[in-house]
Amino acid sequence: MTAGSDDRTPVTLVSGTLGAGKTTLVNRVLRNEAGYEVAVLVNDMGEVNVDAQLVAGDADGDVVDLTNGCICCRLNDDLADEVVRLADDREFDCLLVEASGISEPYPVAKTFLEEDRVSDRYRLDTLVSVLDAYGFWKEFDPETNRPDASDAGGRELAQVLVDQVEFCDVLLLNKCDLVPDDALDDVEDVVRELQPRAELHRTTHADVSPETVLDTGLFDFDAVRRSAGWKRHLAERHDHADGDHDDHTGGDHADHDHADGESHGVSSFCYETTRPFHPERFDAWIDEWPSGVYRAKGFFLLATRPETVMGLNRAGPSVTAGPIGEWRAEDDPATRLVFIGTELDEAAIREQLDGCLLTDEEATEETDAAAFSDPFPTA
Numbered sequence: 001m002t003a004g005s006d007d008r009t010p011v012t013l014v015s016g017t018l019g020a021g022k023t024t025l026v027n028r029v030l031r032n033e034a035g036y037e038v039a040v041l042v043n044d045m046g047e048v049n050v051d052a053q054l055v056a057g058d059a060d061g062d063v064v065d066l067t068n069g070c071i072c073c074r075l076n077d078d079l080a081d082e083v084v085r086l087a088d089d090r091e092f093d094c095l096l097v098e099a100s101g102i103s104e105p106y107p108v109a110k111t112f113l114e115e116d117r118v119s120d121r122y123r124l125d126t127l128v129s130v131l132d133a134y135g136f137w138k139e140f141d142p143e144t145n146r147p148d149a150s151d152a153g154g155r156e157l158a159q160v161l162v163d164q165v166e167f168c169d170v171l172l173l174n175k176c177d178l179v180p181d182d183a184l185d186d187v188e189d190v191v192r193e194l195q196p197r198a199e200l201h202r203t204t205h206a207d208v209s210p211e212t213v214l215d216t217g218l219f220d221f222d223a224v225r226r227s228a229g230w231k232r233h234l235a236e237r238h239d240h241a242d243g244d245h246d247d248h249t250g251g252d253h254a255d256h257d258h259a260d261g262e263s264h265g266v267s268s269f270c271y272e273t274t275r276p277f278h279p280e281r282f283d284a285w286i287d288e289w290p291s292g293v294y295r296a297k298g299f300f301l302l303a304t305r306p307e308t309v310m311g312l313n314r315a316g317p318s319v320t321a322g323p324i325g326e327w328r329a330e331d332d333p334a335t336r337l338v339f340i341g342t343e344l345d346e347a348a349i350r351e352q353l354d355g356c357l358l359t360d361e362e363a364t365e366e367t368d369a370a371a372f373s374d375p376f377p378t379a
Ligand SMILES: Nc1nc2c(ncn2[C@@H]2O[C@H](COP(=O)(O)OP(=O)(O)OP(=O)(O)O)[C@@H](O)[C@H]2O)c(=O)[nH]1
Pocket: 016, 017, 018, 019, 020, 021, 022, 023, 024, 025, 051, 100, 101, 174, 175, 176, 177, 178, 203, 204, 205, 206, 295, 297, 313, 314, 315, 320
């Protein structure tokens, strides 16, 4: 391993805004481990961790998921338990942790640095931040040199984004295919102001080699300690040390202890059903799209394609919906869609989606799937 005689397992922490391309990066690394045996821990804030299901190596038991919360807040203790259990149970060369899109990197890193039972086994090696260059380009407000954020949830998310950029060793400027070159130069200039030290790569579908993010030896705790973000984080911890919120991290991070299903002003819910969607009604609903939903992802059943796993993936302004595989005999076919946003009207969205399902009449056995026209793409 890179760090001299240190035989602890190197850890790569992948952060990045919602939909920036973290799962894409994790899948890329798992598909080409370049001789490394990699274990993956995936955190998602929805009650169903569709990210874990979307990560390639799941079938081999490579992937551990931490669900329904954000590892920087309510799942911090679980993170420590899980990584210790992993190290006791399995042999692997590197641990890759995919944080949820709303996780602050500092508290997650702190678990690896300061919890003895964790730091005995692991060494924080590389902090990777995946930045959605397209979203950044669209949202950035050059007047304030901060991402545009007019509401409270937006401000919190904007701070998380700045933290993710400031606190990294490797920065992937991802989704470059969606941004013109001159605008990319502007984005890179701004990012460089926030983050002069990190290795920066312009990527499309996170196309870097595993060596770029695994066992690099790039993490530099002294540089981190000097950073404004780390100091602010410590100051916040101090402010809340005798806090009125009794969160399980012992006062740390108390302002981010959340009401059920809400983190950093962002809420989520999962829509689940075994009744298939009517293709035209669901397609029209995707075109309309409810306000307040920033991120949506998961699988759905379509009346016309009972054998097919249909995927929905929406990140900011871009959406894809189409076939991603076939249901296997051991699967439990169902629609599982996670919605994430700052002002979600969950009841209204559930009602709209219910209205897109086949009615009892449409679902009768006599109904022939071929009777529906299907505007979704094939393969
Ligand atoms: N055009 C384009 N799309 C991309 C690129 N990278 C990822 N995507 C797509 O963006 C969507 C979100 O990618 P993910 O890898 O799931 O993003 P994520 O950061 O894991 O998302 P969360 O875990 O929900 O925060 C998917 O539909 C990807 O296929 C890219 O470079 N260009």
